Amino acid sequence: KAGVTQTPRYLIKTRGQQVTLSCSPISGHRSVSWYQQTPGQGLQFLFEYFSETQRNKGNFPGRFSGRQFSNSRSEMNVSTLELGDSALYLCASSLGDMRPGLSGELFFGEGSRLTVL
């Protein structure tokens, strides 16, 4: 069973540009979450999508956006890049059902490392 796949793995952009990252979840998983990881702030939640709808959102500016397609694949976009956006962006997938007693286990991909110059 294939894991969570993120592309591209590495990318370099300059300030002011925009970037789109892609995530393919584990087959059968309908929830996709995005996280930003930096040495200073650690892992921070960006947003979560389930069945093409954003169900949850973290405290990031509107330059960070995402979407989910009918096949559960997800993309996130960062516009007007800033130096501080340099980070490892991680995608996680899960079944998405948060009813008590059900798994809720998150499985992460290898991440997309973004460097903004």
Add this chain to the structure above:
Amino acid sequence: KQEVTQIPAALSVPEGENLVLNCSFTDSAIYNLQWFRQDPGKGLTSLLLIQSSQREQTSGRLNASLDKSSGRSTLYIAASQPGDSATYLCAAPHGAGGTSYGKLTFGQGTILTVHP
């Protein structure tokens, strides 16, 4: 608001030792708690998920416990090996029900080094 703290921040041990990593969380209204491992430059690997109805979960040399009443979880690693060297992260859902969809609050991690 969920806050997660991990102690110690770093740990260096000789091969073969048994060790305990600690995690504390402030909001006990959680459905589960998850432990992850992260190797340098890599993504997160799920180690163990403990449901709120469980007190322990075991996988090989790893054992995790959960005490919701005290807001604590521990990860026990038996007979440590150099290959166990990594950062270990504890993560708790941000809240109960809908407010926690996909949102985990992570501790800062424990950097483990196991010397041959």
